[in-house]
Amino acid sequence: MKPSDPTIASTFNTYRFADYKEKVIDLLRRLTTVSVGTQEVVKAMEGIAR
Numbered sequence: 914m915k916p917s918d919p920t921i922a923s924t925f926n927t928y929r930f931a932d933y934k935e936k937v938i939d940l941l942r943r944l945t946t947v948s949v950g951t952q953e954v955v956k957a958m959e960g961i962a963r
Contacts, residue, residue, distance in 0.1 A: 930937070
């Protein structure tokens, strides 16, 4: 979604995915690792609670 105000568009719409691609991929990798780890902990806790 692009800003409709031309001043805002020219000032703040400078993001390019290519400039941050490696950082985004690293963050997604970390998020996936944490999510998988969280699921493992939840499953382990369910086993203890029973």
